[in-house]
Amino acid sequence: MTASAETRYGADDLTHLEGLEAVRKRPGMYIGSTDSRGINHLFAEVVDNSTDEGVAGYASRVAVTLHADGSVQVDDDGRGIPTGVHAKSGLSGVELVLTRLHAGGKFGGSGYKTSGGLHGVGASAVNALSHRFDVTVKQDGKVHEMSFAHGVPGVFDGPGAKAKFTRQSGLNVVRKLKRGEATGTSIRYWYDSRYFETGAALDVDGVRSKLRNTAFLVPGVTYVLRDATGGSLEDETFHYPNGLADMVEFLSPSGEKPVSGTLIVRGEGTYKENAADENGVMKSNVERRAEVEVAFRWGTGYERTVECFTNTIRNVHGGTHRKGFDRAALKSLQEAISRTRGLLKPKEDPPVLDDVLEGMTAVIHVRVPEPQFTSQTKDELSTAGITKVIGGIVEKHIKAWVDDRRTKTEAKTVLQKIVDAGRVRLAHKQQKDAARRKTALEGAAMPPKLVDCRTTGVSRSELFLVEGDSALGSARMARVSEYQALLPLRGKILNVQKASLGDTLKNAEIASIVQVLGSGSGRTFDLSTMRYGRVILMADADVDGSHIRTLLITLFAKYMRPVIEDGRLYAAMPPLHKLVTKGRNSETHFTFTQREMEAKFAELEAAGKKLDPVSRFKGLGEMDADELWETTMNPATRSVRRITLEDVEAAEAALDLLMGEKVEPRRKWLVESSDRVDREAIDI
Template sequence: MNDLFTPKALTDVSNLKKNKDDKTYTAHDIEVLEGLEPVRLRPGMYIGGTDAQSLHHLVAEILDNSMDEVVGGFASEIRVHFFENGYISISDNGRGIPIDPHPKFPDKSALEVILTTLHSGGKFKEGAYEISGGLHGVGLSVVNALSDFLEIQVVRQGHLYKQSYEKGIPQGPLMKEAGKYPGHGTKIIFHPDPEIFGENVQFDPVFLYHRVRSKAFLHKGVQIFWSMDVKEETSSSGDGKEQEEQLVSQKNRIPKEERFFFPGGLSDFVNFYLKEAPKVFNLLFSGEGVLSHGKGHVEWSLAWPLENDEMSEETLLGLMSYCNTIPTPQGGVHEQGFKAGILKAFRSVAERMGFKKFADIAPEDLFKHMKGILSLFIKNPQFQGQTKEKLVNSDLARPLEILIKNQFEQWLLDHREEAQDLLSHVELLIEERLTQKSQKELERKTATRRLRLPGKLADCRATGRSGTELFLVEGDSAGGSAKQARNRDTQAILPLRGKILNVANATLDKAEANQELMNLSLALGCGFGVNFKEKDLRYDRVIIMTDADVDGAHIAALLMTFFFEKMPNLVISGRLYLARPPLYRMVFGKDIFYARDENEKNAIIKRFEKKIQKFEMSRFKGLGEMSAVQLKETTMDPKNRTLERVMLGDSDSFLKEFVNDLMGKEAEKRFAFIQENAQFAKNLTF
């Protein structure tokens, strides 16, 4: 802890902005909503899964807690260290988590309550935090539960306190170290549990580095210190001396140590990413404001760069949005309100400048080349899902729209030259868009007339491919429900009769003679095998929607084999998906829950059995048993459904051998695979 709790390392925080009442942060500020649930049993409920993205969410949670201290005016420094053995250390010089006994649990310290109880923390108590990253139960307790080791160190009132945990279980009482320790703050060291994330669990230091840097951009006053352990590689210089390579790899260069401090905040962020990229105009539209009725504070910085071949992937990102320093990659109401305000302001100024087609300006015309960052700070943010990727506070969009419209409209009027440059740029994009639209409509109508679409296909109304989906379903029964449940504008349905031909052990002539495969090929419009042309594909996405049982899995496997063998580019381009329909429906009082497998079913029952003794449960034998409303709600509505993208690995030879072993003619290879991977069978539903 000497790196954090020493006089040299600490910054004077006496001048930092505090809450109005400068409330004392004690155990009374920790409000417990409910006990700890079996996080280890169902990690997906709390961090979205056990993949690499979910693994890094653990770091994000701890880092967000430290940023909450910064935003609240209680901390000025954060330190992040990545250890070579996979451990992570995150510390801040904030107030330090309270260590006194908790009022509701007098035998435990508030620190232990926070670490072992879901929905506990100062963010549930009015006054302890003015602004924080949200109230979902994805916090320190979840990180603790999913770590095989976690140690927490707290300095408060001149003393250092320590406690260690393994898999969420304290390994001893909270210990007070001897001696005096200046300063204050919290330090957490943890390692994700391989039992949860797999034996090859590993953080990506490049991803962590970029995430840490983005946090520093979001708050002008914070200093964030990044450091890491790497294997020392040496290279010989011209004079024969050995030089240490402070790199993770030659491809992804990041330093072993760096201090992030950006006094310009969001403007520094935009300038950093755009660098010297040519722009429609060189000025940034940057500003900040307070939403009406005290709903929050917003900051932004925008530019309109011109695309060129030298732009990096990061440069090509559009609007990057945050709420209380938490990234919201799926956007939400703050993005909607912000963009609505920008669009209305621009249309208004375009009309004043004599542009007759101002009403024809579409969002894509203005936002296609717009790059920038939006950062919102509000009380009580509401996110969709446990991983906080989309903001859903419904009362924010309108106040944000009004604020941004007024500010951008005034900015354009004050910068007439830049406004004219932007209008000229948008005029070109409108022309380009209308030309492309006419061409696509003509191409689709021509293709539709040329194709003999299969009679069972319920096509969508859209005339272009963008945003359209083709659902492949089992039989007419499921097809009937799906046709009623679909969005007729963008979703098409093609029922398939039984199990299709296994193309892995069939000749080309046999495949071309198979009626179901020909219907599928005709519906897609792109041919297959050597005749496949992706540009002729009639849908953006192809979604395999089969029953949640063994037969359904077999049909899905046969379809995936077909696409792998005959349309691999469709899979490579990320257009093939698997729908995840539920297997069970459970009713607890007025609440209805759907479970996709036995594990989800058991977890839901365990969650409610003590509260509600009686409940109803039904098992769907197939998609055809579900009503159109249920099918739409659980499997087809983009707002609620779960899709899994089918992706290919890096090795073509391995994939071909793997598919041939599982789907080919030699049953011995399939049997050998089952013997070697028998533990997989326990997850199958019969």
């Protein structure tokens, strides 16, 4: 049987991607994603190389400049990328590291003891995905320059990414270093948006956060962020001489009082692993030395914040260093509690890790010569030996802190807090178990105002949190009783961003919401036991309705966040206007904004249709059951907004600004944002 041309598969069908072509073909593999996070990852790769010079003790300043043409420039005063000719490749060190994958000074040579870059991929990946990439190296009394277009070396005949480009290999010496002029490296790149999703852009807040975090981790280096775009961004300098202690202070929730001072843990340890030598031959039991630095403290709240870093690189998903810290903290504190008379009652279970971490703010930083990560983006550390190293150091320090006469009182306060957290956890669990959904035959006690649905599964069921009793009447007649439940809310619920946990749980409306959902609240919230598949906030389309939605979103964000993270919280979008045409074939149109209503009105008039006076709904209660069903409750025709939490740090900052206790920052924001208000729409 002879294979056809369409089914034949041979050696000629194989593709070999050479050089940086692989990066351009599959950018997500090298930078994690092709959305805005990928663009910020390009920036991080360049900054991390400058930071490695600072960690090694050769750089004291890193400056980042955002230019008006969209380019990003990073300058440092380190040693500079090597400019000499590499014997094996015949290329200059600059061209080698910027045009070849897996090339650099971080593969176990003498260039760096520890570094954030490991694979020799970062800077070359940035080069491959950039329209233009300029590098200036000040070294050996000379200033060297080189440019690239999508990773190809050459010369541009003018400024900017659109200048004419001519291919040309080699490093150019443009002048001599001036007396007193520092050595270092300057990189400016114009990333190519074609490799990224539509709308993706550099997130300035992410840039600021990256520089701030790195300044905490490398207290000997000053980071500067400059705005050359002509925008409103102010130049900022990040320098924190106290390192991780300053970072813990920064990360601690605003308004929360500390229960303990900040514990600083430093130490070194060794571990063994299998590793390849310079010739690529695998050797077993190669000894490595790791440096550990941890700072943590407890606060009066219950939220936890634990940030993990390896060689200044943030590990979003933690890894083996986080595992070692958790185990050591739990073990040492459990032992301390069992040894302290009067803390645990007879037959009372010892605390678990969640109890130990309640209210804790911690930063874990390890420096490792050859760390292993789960991916090029370094989101998770996977070096197994680190777990034991950090565990031993942390456990020893906590034991000394508990037993030290100078800190014994403080330690006992923390131990009592952990024991109390365990008791609250068990109480919440009992409350949650009692509130779990039961069928009508089981006779579960629910708030009398709940209008429940008949289905017992969560796949289709949805709970509407309805503003006021007036809207409840129409909603009750409009709903599909099989899978739509209603819970009316009277007035505005408590602002939980300002209130304490005790006051929050005492609030009748919030207590009803927690009871009806049946999943508990706060740290013990269990999404798997939620009684409904979706929660829909149904408030009037006015200022009060917006405020009520904001208060409810704040409640879910603070005490029931998994509902948002799982995409199960929505805001209904009731219409503002109703347009009805006159005549035999009457038409009804609903619009949601003043601009939309005016456009639809003009469209219908232009079509020669006469209209009744436009009706404006002042509230949900003004719509009859059919109108409410068609516009707001019918899954086939309604519009709803899903509440998302894509950037947790930015969301928490916004909630703290708009809903928190501090009035002055909110007032300043309102004044500065006043020009964004459409004054003509205020009284519509």
